[in-house]
């Protein structure tokens with residue numbers, strides 16, 4: 001029996017997901033409340049991807065984190081032209097910005113790696 005996924009083009013190159021300090025939590029909550037970084041991570045998990053996770057500090061609403069946020073998000077800004085995470089960096093250097101776009105990418109580019117039977 002084959003365990004390969006069959007929908008959409010398969011993508012198995014390494015990807016890097018940039019997330020905020022809340023990490024990949026609360027991604028399974030309903031859309032309006034789901035945490036954007038968690039939502040992106042869950043979509044990658046559901047599509048069978050393993051990925052490197054990079055956490056950047058700070059948040060726009062937490063003024064006491066602004067110095068760390070400015071330092072830590074320079075790379076995010078260089079890569080994506082803006083400071084918000086999640087962003088996903090593909091093996092070819094292309095960047096997918098925002099949880100909605102990452103979810104759509106994961107759905108259309110599932111991993112070809114065998115998925116463990118549950």
Ligand SMILES: N[C@@H](CCC(=O)N[C@@H](CS)C(=O)NCC(=O)O)C(=O)O
Nearest residue numbers: 020036059060083084085086098099
């Ligand atoms: N619409 C964006 C919102 C993302 C968002 O609010 N990200 C937060 C972290 S969870 C962030 O980085 N905000 C900007 C900032 O703190 O500079 C998405 O869904 O990806």
